[in-house]
Amino acid sequence: AQKVTQAQTEISVVEKEDVTLDCVYETRDTTYYLFWYKQPPSGELVFLIRRNSFDEQNEISGRYSWNFQKSTSSFNFTITASQVVDSAVYFCALWGADGLTFGKGTHLIIQP
Amino acid sequence: GAGVSQSPRYKVAKRGQDVALRCDPISGHVSLFWYQQALGQGPEFLTYFQNEAQLDKSGLPSDRFFAERPEGSVSTLKIQRTQQEDSAVYLCASSLVPGRYGYTFGSGTRLTVV
Secondary structure, eight states: OOEEEOOOSEEEEETTOOEEEOOEEEOSOSSOEEEEEEEOTTOOOEEEEEEETTOOOOEEETTEEEEEEGGGTEEEEEESSOOGGGOEEEEEEEEETTEEEEOOOEEEEEEO | OOSOEEEOSEEEEOTTOOEEEEEEOOTTOOEEEEEEEOTTSOOEEEEEEETTEEEEOTTOOSTTEEEEOTTSSOEEEEESSOOGGGOEEEEEEEESSTTTSOOEEOOOEEEEEO
């Protein structure tokens, strides 16, 4: 069975600091997709990024960047120069033969 | 519609009561998913539809849970004889092609069983 582990339950940083959210996954599939979602207090899951298992290129989108390393089965998410509006719960997820499986999430608190 | 719409937004049910939660997916999305999210946890898969066919219901926790999508668009998740452990946020998501295009989630229905 596939599994996603987000070891950091909660992270608190001061605004403008950089922060990295860790994600480690397990799967026997050779083809799979990895996702990050943001869940603000309103509750909706907001899609941030999708990567397929054959594309290990890192990606940068504004202050967000993602580091996908198959060798360590990790898909980490970094926010540069964090802002209070980044405060939310962030979920890493894997889509494979068992469908879409989420980690337990990391609650990110950005203090002003 | 522009996004996935779920109703009601909040539902309080007395233990033993039946509830029905509605999901209106993005127009044209053939795949529809239901997830259950307990407090402080990640979403857990309940069931999956492709058009009107329920292809996977392995995540439904008991036979009190039932989902349908009779015309391949709107879906209803029904919980019979609710119990306190059913209290959670129920999220609906739709997708053109699962995996490849990701899922679009609704805002969820927060169910509280008292």
